[in-house]
Amino acid sequence: MSFDVSSKLISVFSALFLLVGCGGGGGGDSLDSQEPGLGGTISIESGTRVDSDTADDSRVNEAVSNDSFSTAQLVPSTGILGGYLSATSGIYPDSGEFIFEYFADEQDTFRADLAAGSTITVQVFRDSDFLAPSISLSVDQSGASDSDFGAGDTALMVTAPVEGPAEISLRTAGGGPFRYVLSVSTTGVTNFSSSYYSQPEFVPDEAIVVVSRQEQGRLDPQGLAGALSASSAKSLGQGAWLVRREPVGVVASQSSSASGALRDQTLRWITSLKSQPGVQVAEPNYIYRALADRDLSSLQWNLPLISTPLAWQAAPTLGNSVGVAVMDTGLFTSTPQTYGDWHLDLDTNVIPFNSGRILDYVSAEVDIDPQFNDPLGYDNNPADPGDGKPQSSNFHGTHVAGIVAALQDSAGVDGVAPAATLWPVRVLGRDGAGTLDDLVAAVNWAADNPDIDVINLSLGGVGPSTVLEAAINRADENGKLVVAAAGNQGTDELTYPAAFERVIGVGAVDAGKVRASYSNFGGSVDLVAPGGDATRDANLDGNADLVISTWGVDDGGDFIRSYAGLQGTSMAAPHVAGVYALMKGANPEGVTPGQFRAWMVSGVLTENVGNSTEYGAGLINALKSVDAALDGSVSTIVLSSPSAIEFDRARFNSELDFTVYPEGESVLVDNVAFDSNLISLDPALSAGSSLPSSVAVSVLEENVVDGQSYATTIQIDYSAGGETGTLKVPVSIDLRELADERDAGRHYVLLVSPDESRETIEQRVVTARDGSYSFSFDDIEPGEYFLVAGTDMDNNGFICESGEACAEYPVNGLPEKIVIGEERVTGVTLSTSFRRPTIASMGLPRIGFEGYRLKKPGSTAAEPVRNLEVNR
Numbered sequence: 001m002s003f004d005v006s007s008k009l010i011s012v013f014s015a016l017f018l019l020v021g022c023g024g025g026g027g028g029d030s031l032d033s034q035e036p037g038l039g040g041t042i043s044i045e046s047g048t049r050v051d052s053d054t055a056d057d058s059r060v061n062e063a064v065s066n067d068s069f070s071t072a073q074l075v076p077s078t079g080i081l082g083g084y085l086s087a088t089s090g091i092y093p094d095s096g097e098f099i100f101e102y103f104a105d106e107q108d109t110f111r112a113d114l115a116a117g118s119t120i121t122v123q124v125f126r127d128s129d130f131l132a133p134s135i136s137l138s139v140d141q142s143g144a145s146d147s148d149f150g151a152g153d154t155a156l157m158v159t160a161p162v163e164g165p166a167e168i169s170l171r172t173a174g175g176g177p178f179r180y181v182l183s184v185s186t187t188g189v190t191n192f193s194s195s196y197y198s199q200p201e202f203v204p205d206e207a208i209v210v211v212s213r214q215e216q217g218r219l220d221p222q223g224l225a226g227a228l229s230a231s232s233a234k235s236l237g238q239g240a241w242l243v244r245r246e247p248v249g250v251v252a253s254q255s256s257s258a259s260g261a262l263r264d265q266t267l268r269w270i271t272s273l274k275s276q277p278g279v280q281v282a283e284p285n286y287i288y289r290a291l292a293d294r295d296l297s298s299l300q301w302n303l304p305l306i307s308t309p310l311a312w313q314a315a316p317t318l319g320n321s322v323g324v325a326v327m328d329t330g331l332f333t334s335t336p337q338t339y340g341d342w343h344l345d346l347d348t349n350v351i352p353f354n355s356g357r358i359l360d361y362v363s364a365e366v367d368i369d370p371q372f373n374d375p376l377g378y379d380n381n382p383a384d385p386g387d388g389k390p391q392s393s394n395f396h397g398t399h400v401a402g403i404v405a406a407l408q409d410s411a412g413v414d415g416v417a418p419a420a421t422l423w424p425v426r427v428l429g430r431d432g433a434g435t436l437d438d439l440v441a442a443v444n445w446a447a448d449n450p451d452i453d454v455i456n457l458s459l460g461g462v463g464p465s466t467v468l469e470a471a472i473n474r475a476d477e478n479g480k481l482v483v484a485a486a487g488n489q490g491t492d493e494l495t496y497p498a499a500f501e502r503v504i505g506v507g508a509v510d511a512g513k514v515r516a517s518y519s520n521f522g523g524s525v526d527l528v529a530p531g532g533d534a535t536r537d538a539n540l541d542g543n544a545d546l547v548i549s550t551w552g553v554d555d556g557g558d559f560i561r562s563y564a565g566l567q568g569t570s571m572a573a574p575h576v577a578g579v580y581a582l583m584k585g586a587n588p589e590g591v592t593p594g595q596f597r598a599w600m601v602s603g604v605l606t607e608n609v610g611n612s613t614e615y616g617a618g619l620i621n622a623l624k625s626v627d628a629a630l631d632g633s634v635s636t637i638v639l640s641s642p643s644a645i646e647f648d649r650a651r652f653n654s655e656l657d658f659t660v661y662p663e664g665e666s667v668l669v670d671n672v673a674f675d676s677n678l679i680s681l682d683p684a685l686s687a688g689s690s691l692p693s694s695v696a697v698s699v700l701e702e703n704v705v706d707g708q709s710y711a712t713t714i715q716i717d718y719s720a721g722g723e724t725g726t727l728k729v730p731v732s733i734d735l736r737e738l739a740d741e742r743d744a745g746r747h748y749v750l751l752v753s754p755d756e757s758r759e760t761i762e763q764r765v766v767t768a769r770d771g772s773y774s775f776s777f778d779d780i781e782p783g784e785y786f787l788v789a790g791t792d793m794d795n796n797g798f799i800c801e802s803g804e805a806c807a808e809y810p811v812n813g814l815p816e817k818i819v820i821g822e823e824r825v826t827g828v829t830l831s832t833s834f835r836r837p838t839i840a841s842m843g844l845p846r847i848g849f850e851g852y853r854l855k856k857p858g859s860t861a862a863e864p865v866r867n868l869e870v871n872r
Helices: 002-026 055-059 213-218 221-227 251-255 259-274 308-314 396-405 436-447 466-477 569-586 593-602 622-631 867-871
Strands: 038-044 048-050 079-085 107-114 119-126 134-141 144-151 156-159 164-173 178-185 202-211 232-237 240-244 279-290 323-328 421-426 433-435 454-457 481-485 504-509 527-530 547-553 560-566 637-641 645-648 653-661 668-673 679-682 694-699 709-720 723-734 747-752 760-766 772-777 783-790 806-808 818-820 825-832
Touching (some): 079 107, 079 164, 119 134, 144 156, 164 178, 221 232, 221 240, 240 436, 240 466, 279 436, 279 466, 308 622, 323 396, 323 436, 323 569, 396 547, 396 569, 433 436, 436 454, 436 466, 454 569, 466 481, 481 593, 504 569, 504 593, 527 569, 569 622, 593 637, 593 653, 637 723, 645 653, 747 772, 760 772, 783 825, 818 825
Parallel strands (some): 038 825, 048 079, 323 421, 323 454, 454 481, 481 504, 504 527
Antiparallel strands (some): 038 772, 079 178, 107 164, 119 156, 119 178, 134 144, 134 164, 202 240, 202 279, 232 240, 547 560, 637 653, 653 694, 668 709, 679 694, 709 723, 747 760, 747 783, 783 806, 806 825
């Protein structure tokens, strides 16, 4: 059987190479050719490498083994690598007439010279047709080591224990083939491993727009809807509006594959809204979800983990008179049709009823509340109506509220701030989901409420809403600390609102103070708190590390108060909100959001439990936090962005921004030190001068040599308000990687039809030479095409899938048509990478993109390589 397969493969791919041979091997464009066509160059991102034994390499017998220390592949000390592993070999399902084979490769090993604290992450991408593999990642440096384990799509991360040569190994057992992207980064660098397009949920046929001040005073809802050719408009406050077009989509449609076209049409409509006169912002109505998981526990290990019992002694007011808005699924009550009768552990702390106050911001489209007095679903009762499911997510808000402020009454559970005032604000409805418009309206309301001191958002998504950030910034300016869950994807993909600058993003740890396996890291995490991890029993008490809190049961229509254990960054965030309430109760005038951030970044609120990439400023400590609040002193702290600078041959200049805490404090430079033979600062900093908001850092090219690496530290000693401090920014200059060492793997260059079918019309194969690819298409039919290129490391017939290298003309993520006429088009340039651009850089999300099909070998028709494509 294997002989027949091999023979067929040789036949198929011989036909392929006959088809594309004129562009193979990196051959350049023929400048003398006058035939219609096009040619150009594909550059490779700095620091990029490819696994030397991918399935695509094995297909053509060019694989170079790297499965042991003796055959380890050399990789840069910082950079990104695309790879392939599989515990088994076989044929992809539904290959049809043409066979696409995957090959066994159970281990990849790499060598690198790493700095202490360097972070190695691996993101995994697999075909759902195969069983989930078991995967392990390890780094070893002369006996000092770190390792991580996972299964399926789990992201893995390890940290270099010391400085020096390192062996990095990735192994798999069981399951089928998968692609992976391995990233290596030095300490202080965040969001370095984004290797897939984010797929945020949003409501079809709806958009959030912000209109200019002139339009705000001129248009009513009907007038705005008419001006934007929308069916309706609803004000969200501060110039923000929810606009709808017919037909109105619903959240439930997000789970249907049939909704893909509707979502794409919605994004096109939003793009057109951006060009309308008077529209300053137009973005999707993103969906945010509760960030929790799992059920049942019996111990409150989380409170002593952050020294809460000791903090209660230091701050006996226990957060009294401090208002905490829990924006979530609402609050458990035994009588959901009326306001009151809350969970007994919470009832005393919930604000009294006020008929004129809206606390339920869930619109009718996602509401499961039986009260529909308002056509939009808004009303004054934030009761959680439940849904009768045995593992309902709809009492999520009750669980979060209990962590913040459950009564300390020798019954049930205790909250972090058991005397704080709870403001239950319902923004999540069916299936624990809510929409951006409702959340914006709720935050805008809370921003103007003088009785609210902290807003807890145990929810999130990957849609970076400008309108939501503006509402949060306004709340912050009005003295409300905003705390949010960092996300449960186990990656450094930014989760919002946690990743916004004025939000305290909270990651999760288990009972052993170790990052929970699901907890995000990187730019969404400012600090960490107990969130639990059902896969661990770190304190060896015989129970899974879950956070127990208030809950409810609604089986059979009867609402009965209960308790449950959950895990998630949703559980971590309210610990921080509760600690802030303790601090504010202990010193109402001396504790503000800005001062909290100043204390946080200086480390006085937290315990150091690990590297800043995973743990931010560290684990919140309630006793240290209360002590800081009672002391009242705020040392001026200066932070830099980025916190570390990396230069290479492709990048000799960088901007260094400074942030001062508390905000607005004047800072003087006392002394500046760095290796002036390596870098320069503009403006130059000198003793006695004011610290600017930013400086340009440049490498002195005349003093550095190719093939060498250099390091220095920018140390700035400063003073403010009679106090002094020091900022240190590590700077590395790595010129050891020459441009011609870059390699993103064998690339398939395609001309793709511009219609929705995206059929491959022409195809070439190129390999890297001198750190780039050259391609040429000759005698091409004049017309419009998309020009794309990428790898097929797993040999499944698709390029540009998540985990594959990808280039699109002119910019990855924003492909545009290229026109080929009667005269040849030359000098076209693209850039390829295993990374993917963020939503923020693209402007709108890219929904449903799953790569481009390779052209069917030996055929003039642009047919799919695999029949499976229609089901992907």
